[in-house]
Amino acid sequence: MTSAGPEDHAPDSAAPAESTDPRIDLPGIAWKRVSPKYLVAGLVQLGIAAVIVCGLVAVAWLAWDWTWAGWALPFVAVFFIISIVVEPRRVRSIGYALRTDDLVFRRGIMFQRFVAVPYGRMQLVDITRGPVSRALGLADLRFVTAAAATAVAIPGLPEADAEELRDQLVTLAESRRAGL
Incomplete structure (x- = not known):
């Protein structure tokens, strides 16, 4: 019975390393990123849009008694919250x-x-x-x-x-x- 040496357990260095990043990428390119301030601009624009849209839906619900608007308001709010959470990743992808x-x-x-x-x-x-x-x-x-x-x-x-x-x-x- 022979014992396995350390060379038997070493990973094969000739095998190509698998990338865990599902993003398509072009090899050999040094990507330049946009300014980190662009995240602030995106968040401000999303915040303004959220206030306007949620405000209009709330007015439609409360002032005009449109019951569908009462049901739509949580969905609109969740949409904007998800958009705000995803915004940093979106900016990093550029x-x-x-x-x-x-x-x-x-x-x-x-x-x-x-x-x-x-x-x-x-x-x-x-x-x-x-x-x-x-x-x-x-x-x-x-x-x-x-x-x-x-x-x-x-x-x-x-x-x-x-x-x-x-x-x-x-x-x-x-x-x-x-x-x-």
Whole structure:
């Protein structure tokens, strides 16, 4: 009878490691995240929407005696509570990366979206600032190609980073279009 040596119990180092993350990912990409302040903007916007919608449903129930509104109010409130709880994870799922020939954007928890936009196909690069984002010093960078389905918006960038990225993308787009 022979005893098993330590080499018999060692894990096979040649076997590929399995990822426990169910998220689709592109290998070799260093993702840049949006600003942590974007979480605050999302929570404020959800809070405003919750107050308005729940207020309207409560008015319909109490002032106009619509009984269905009394039943709907808890469901509406639960919907907004779940949305507020999920918001931090949703914000963490947003990322972008500049590669040699394109910009790659990802977002989504349950329904994940990956978009690669070639620099030479960009037609419009725009910065937008809503009132909550402006108060927090954030901006959304939007760019559009000829295909409407590839319109991408990177939300929650600090204003200086958004302007710098916009200028960089415009320069890359012009140089790539010249080569077409």
